[in-house]
Amino acid sequence: MTExxxxxxxxxxxxxxxxxxxxxxxGLKKYFPVKGGFPIRRTVGHVQAVDGLDFQVxxxxxxxLVGESGCGKSTTGRLITRLLEPTAGTISxxxxxxxxxxxxxxxxxxxxxxxxxxxxxxSLNPRQTVGTIISGPMEINxxxxxGGREKRVRELLEIVGLNPEHFNRFPHEFSxxxxxxxxxxxxxxxxxxxxxxxxxxxxLDVSIQAQVxxxxxQVQQELGIAFLFIAHDLAIxxxxxxxxxxxxxxxxxxxxxxxxxxxxxxxxxTHALLSAVPEVNLTxxxxxxxxxIRLAGDVPSPINPPSGCRFRTxxxxxxxxxxxEEPPLLQISGNQAGxxxxxHFPEDPTIEAxxxxxxxxxxxxALEDQDPA
Numbered sequence: 001m002t003e004x005x006x007x008x009x010x011x012x013x014x015x016x017x018x019x020x021x022x023x024x025x026x027g028l029k030k031y032f033p034v035k036g037g038f039p040i041r042r043t044v045g046h047v048q049a050v051d052g053l054d055f056q057v058x059x060x061x062x063x064x065l066v067g068e069s070g071c072g073k074s075t076t077g078r079l080i081t082r083l084l085e086p087t088a089g090t091i092s093x094x095x096x097x098x099x100x101x102x103x104x105x106x107x108x109x110x111x112x113x114x115x116x117x118x119x120x121x122x123s124l125n126p127r128q129t130v131g132t133i134i135s136g137p138m139e140i141n142x143x144x145x146x147g148g149r150e151k152r153v154r155e156l157l158e159i160v161g162l163n164p165e166h167f168n169r170f171p172h173e174f175s176x177x178x179x180x181x182x183x184x185x186x187x188x189x190x191x192x193x194x195x196x197x198x199x200x201x202x203x204l205d206v207s208i209q210a211q212v213x214x215x216x217x218q219v220q221q222e223l224g225i226a227f228l229f230i231a232h233d234l235a236i237x238x239x240x241x242x243x244x245x246x247x248x249x250x251x252x253x254x255x256x257x258x259x260x261x262x263x264x265x266x267x268x269x270t271h272a273l274l275s276a277v278p279e280v281n282l283t284x285x286x287x288x289x290x291x292x293i294r295l296a297g298d299v300p301s302p303i304n305p306p307s308g309c310r311f312r313t314x315x316x317x318x319x320x321x322x323x324x325e326e327p328p329l330l331q332i333s334g335n336q337a338g339x340x341x342x343x344h345f346p347e348d349p350t351i352e353a354x355x356x357x358x359x360x361x362x363x364x365x366a367l368e369d370q371d372p373a
Contacts, residue, residue, distance in 0.1 A: 029086065032049060046303065048305060052251060053252055061227075063242075065228060068248070077115065083115070112190075114190065116196070124179055126172060130182055135149040137186060180203075188219065198230045199231050199232065202232070202233070248311055253269055253329075256340065264349035265347065267311075272295050291351055291354050292358070309325075309326060317345045335349075
């Protein structure tokens with residue numbers, strides 16, 4: 001092992017400024033066609049997986065993207081990396097529109113935007129050695145680092161906490177956490193400016209999640225890499241990201257600084273999301289003074305989403321206005337600068353317990369009202 005190993009210095013401009021937009025997304029949409037009919041299969045509808053996203057990621061910044069399963073988080077990540085073609089909208093990277101760029105136009109950008117995939121088992125080729133997997137991006141982009149690719153791969157393995165002597169091993173010889181570290185090393189091979197991390201720890205044991213998250217934090221801080229961190233674990237997102245965007249049914253409904261989002265949320269869905277986070281240090285008879293909100297039903301179908309505000313079918317504050325007018329994502333009076341909310345009737349900026357729990361499921365409410373036997 002190399003004794004005086006240090007992380008490679010970031011390329012020019014990566015970590016210098018944390019205020020300039022590195023990535024700007026405007027009106028981003030992705031609709032998947034639904035086929036039906038016999039004998040001729042024709043398009044009978046569309047799954048509106050992502051429907052009009054607007055956000056920015058600054059250089060060296062980490063933006064967390066949270067929400068329920070099926071809200072469009074992973075699709076957004078694949079659109080940013082151009083693994084999927086957008087239906088509409090603009091993806092601007094360093095001022096260059098890459099929304100519908102050809103493979104030749106994307107070639108200079110590909111090395112600067114990398115992705116860490118959710119499943120560490122299916123994202124690595126089982127027929128290739130670790131050395132081949134990590135050196136593959138360098139070979140494809142014609143990069144020959146000083147000392148050769150093998151030396152660089154061994155350095156990357158050590159950076160992510162693996163033994164450089166494992167260069168010739170295959171993925172099946174590693175645990176899930178080790179495989180995800182290999183995925184991180186592969187993403188770092190080209191010294192990117194932006195990494196899209198698609199739920200990078202959701203498939204790992206809890207004991208391993210903290211190790212991988214801390215590794216990513218170290219990489220971000222020392223290399224100045226910007227992150228779009230996609231996750232459904234609110235605790236991990238708060239630990240990793242400086243800003244947080246909350247998604248619901250293909251739309252961003254609130255975005256702001258992590259302290260504002262977690263301590264002073266304004267959108268009803270954000271309140272409900274935060275109230276579902278368990279408090280592990282309390283006994284059965286203790287309460288933590290936080291509000292409790294339990295929503296009825298599931299997220300509506302993205303094939304036929306509700307009119308107006310998409311959360312109105314599960315919201316306790318919904319009125320006729322919510323059904324006819326879609327609330328814009330704006331800064332509400334009293335919010336900190338940059339804290340945007342899409343709601344006609346925003347909640348008070350607090351997460352303190354209410355006089356009564358909000359229970360929108362009638363069956364659950366009836367069950368709780370029954371006297372114990």
